Amino acid sequence: MKLFIDTAAIEEIREANAMGVLDGVTTNPSLVAKTGRDFKAVVKDILKEIPDRPVSLETTALDAKGMIEQSKQLADMGPNVICKVPSTVEGLKAIKALTGMGIKTNSTLCFSPNQALLVAKAGATFVSPFVGRLDDISQVGMDIIADIVQIFENYDYETEVLVASVRNPLHVREAALLGADICTIPFSVIKQLMQHPLTDIGIDKFLKDWEKVPK
Numbered sequence: 761m762k763l764f765i766d767t768a769a770i771e772e773i774r775e776a777n778a779m780g781v782l783d784g785v786t787t788n789p790s791l792v793a794k795t796g797r798d799f800k801a802v803v804k805d806i807l808k809e810i811p812d813r814p815v816s817l818e819t820t821a822l823d824a825k826g827m828i829e830q831s832k833q834l835a836d837m838g839p840n841v842i843c844k845v846p847s848t849v850e851g852l853k854a855i856k857a858l859t860g861m862g863i864k865t866n867s868t869l870c871f872s873p874n875q876a877l878l879v880a881k882a883g884a885t886f887v888s889p890f891v892g893r894l895d896d897i898s899q900v901g902m903d904i905i906a907d908i909v910q911i912f913e914n915y916d917y918e919t920e921v922l923v924a925s926v927r928n929p930l931h932v933r934e935a936a937l938l939g940a941d942i943c944t945i946p947f948s949v950i951k952q953l954m955q956h957p958l959t960d961i962g963i964d965k966f967l968k969d970w971e972k973v974p975k
């Protein structure tokens with residue numbers, strides 16, 4: 761499973777990249793707003809750090825024409841830019857047109873297997889089902905990942921399932937078990953994935969015992 765980082769904070773991207781397990785980056789308007797920085801400056805920094813793996817940048821238009829225009833501008837910023845459009849009817853039209861132009865898309869704000877089916881038919885490169893936000897309204901988010909993975913397998917759709925709105929390590933483990941293509945993860949959760957108290961206790965014990973060894 762590929763691991764993306766879900767952030768617009770360049771320090772987090774740099775640190776995750778140094779870990780050697782980073783396959784891409786996803787951003788959204790809320791994450792960019794959190795940086796307090798100028799959008800173009802943020803994108804420039806991200807693309808400099810990650811010039812060779814997918815970086816998702818989000819459009820904000822509500823109609824297909826606007827999404828296409830914005831996507832063209834975003835795609836011009838780097839060859840690895842993926843244009844995020846919402847999983848709506850207008851988004852479908854934009855995905856179809858952008859795919860025809862060779863511009864890669866990520867259909868975001870996906871909350872149902874039927875939305876995923878349609879965006880795959882339209883030719884989206886990625887679909888982003890938001891698991892955490894479904895959990896927030898008492899619907900098990902990971903259930904739609906299982907459905908979407910199965911549907912895409914049934915019909916050999918090439919669209920990759922990008923599990924988004926990940927909130928904890930259990931989401932990541934389940935995404936991997938279900939065969940999702942990608943999980944996009946906040947930096948705090950990426951760090952949690954490698955934490956284990958027995959590892960820390962073990963290191964402590966080894967260091968204490970090492971002190972007893974004549975050297």
Ligand code: G3P
Binds near residue numbers: 925
């Ligand atoms: O990138 C979109 C998604 O991951 C947002 O997550 O936590 O705001 O629901 P969240």
